[in-house]
Amino acid sequence: MIPAVLPTYNRAPMAFVKGEGSWLTTDDGARYLDLGAGIAVNALGHAHPALVQALTDQAAQLWHVSNLYRIPQQEALAQKLVDATFADTVFFTNSGTEAAELAIKMARKYWYERGTPRGEIIAFEGAFHGRSTGAIAAAGSEKMVKGFGPLMPGFRQLPFGDHDALRAAITTDTCAVIIEPVQGEGGIRVLPDACLKGLRDLCDETGTLLIFDEVQCGMGRTGRLFAHEWAGVTPDIMMVAKGIGGGFPLGAVLATESAAAGMVAGTHGSTYGGNPLGCAVGGAVMDIVGDDAFLAEVARKGALFRQGLEGLVATHPQVFEAVRGTGLMLGLKCRASNADVVKAGYAQHLLTVAAADNVLRLLPALNIPDADIAEALARLDRAASALEKVTGDAA
Known part of the structure; x- marks a missing residue:
């Protein structure tokens, strides 16, 4: 049974x-x-006093209201993330998988609004971006996609670290490149700083959006708030989750104003994303990890x-x-x-x-x-x- x-x-x-x-x-x-920390989730360990206090204080006041209304805790955490990063705006999710879905939508909507729709997103072998149908299509590994077809179209996987293949793959239908600065599920593979810089230059040269997946390698994990900071480059869109909630389910998509321009009222939503409980804990995490x-x-x-x-x-x-x-x-x-x-x-x-x-x-x-x-x-x-x-x- x-x-x-x-x-x-x-x-x-x-x-x-x-x-x-x-x-x-x-x-x-x-x-x-x-030594697993819930797979990089419990960034401050178990039962950290500041997180327990933030959760219990908020739980005694208000748990959920939905995104039909302003959520002060959400606005406060978004501002902390904007102040600390490249981003101009933030959308909160419950997980990294949800963040991947929005990142994909945001990149494609960007090109649609420009009047030159592009659909293809380039990803890399060994990647892991979540387990939704969109995220497994992006990663493309047999382990994740077998038995779940037909897959969402519009993704191409390239060998990890093959610069020539990447340059040849970008066409007028390429809307974005998505990459983990450090692959986690793929075997703790660090993309060299020079590669991240070259990728940023290539995307700038071709007008392609650059998406960083920092779900596992972000929130202080590498000794910087986000791993891409070591290379001195920034993405257009970034996925965050795991450590941002310190154990409470929380994720986010961070973006520049330009990359997010197509995401207007009604284009995306989340029932639980950015709820007062999660954002109160996330704010406490940021106060510590962002130092x-x-x-x-x-x-x-x-x-x-x-x-x-x-x-x-x-x-x-x-x-x-x-x-x-x-x-x-x-x-x-x-x-x-x-x-x-x-x-x-x-x-x-x-x-x-x-x-x-x-x-x-x-x-x-x-x-x-x-x-x-x-x-x-x-x-x-x-x-x-x-x-x-x-x-x-x-x-």
């Missing part, structure tokens, strides 16, 4: 009932060190963690091959099966996340203490040793 919860996940056999900082506690009292001193600490902690991971690669060459990533968006390219490494971590009460290309994702809370980084490295070390022993015994 099918279970009450649709079985679209192969869930690990743990159920967590409490979280504090970088730690989770199961229903039987076991404590786990969390330069906080971001500098993320970069420092990322360097500390990476140094330790490089040591693990040297110590366990049968298990690990290389370290990838930037800031606190790190990955271990594995020689052993990454699924086996995840399971070995469970045995050490350590939570990690698998990704494509046999990579182990490490996405801890941005405020993880140095002591927890050291503990994480020790547990990864023990997990790798256990895997080596199993491999040796099998031989």
